[in-house]
Amino acid sequence: MSRRTQRPARPAAPTSCPCGLSAAYAECCGRFHSGAAAAPTAEALMRSRFSAFAVQDGPYLLRTWHPDTRPASIDFDPGMRWTRLEILDTADGSAFHATGTVTFRAHYTHGPETGSMHEQSRFSRVDGAWVYVDAV
Template sequence: MSRRTKRPARPARPAAESPGPKACPCGLTATYAECCGRYHAGTAAAPTAEALMRSRFSAFAVQDGPYLLRTWHPDTRPASLDLDPGMCWTRLEILGTTDGSAFHSTGTVTFRAHYTHGAEAGSLHEQSRFSRVEGRWVYLDAVFAD
């Protein structure tokens, strides 16, 4: 009878790394689920005009047309929205805000939204106007700044 020696145990294989929580497209440090995702899901409402602007940028980034329509003022909302799947919204810069807090009924947000479309990179510079309808912030209209 031969004596067998025990082999040392193999180290356990590391589990396949799952990607971490997805960053929010709006540029804040929270994850998408903790930030704009909850507005898109309808579990929370944007508390300020800037928060609504950020959530709408994120909605463009994730192609959430129903959210964009839901958060558009009824007087200026289009009947439908055709989002371009080739448009990739990459970064949002908030350049300034006027009013738009919990204590206001209107507000403006000036921003620059960066995108790529195919091999072309560009940006959209805009001042958007927001107002409250039934207590919730909605996008009213915009003036292009460039």
């Protein structure tokens, strides 16, 4: 998940949600991406950010990045395809918390190669909205 400048053209929005839940993209992460709703938990934000990488929605990624750690821009690798998300663990991050962590494995293909990235992400609330802080 690269942090460079945004690529101008994005892939078409998928029918099913890339985050792995059974809902259609428009009813799942698509509503967060469009701004129609805000992610209610740290896990929902993690899923929506994975989906944003999958559909190359740089503005959403920047909007949901903590101001203290947010990069100036995002550049997507044209050969990278994020294919599947596994949520391995969550700690806090509910409507009753100010912070939370989500441990996940994100699967990808890059050209002919397949792989995965394992990370524990930290989230916090800024003005009531969940934002990604960093990885530990």
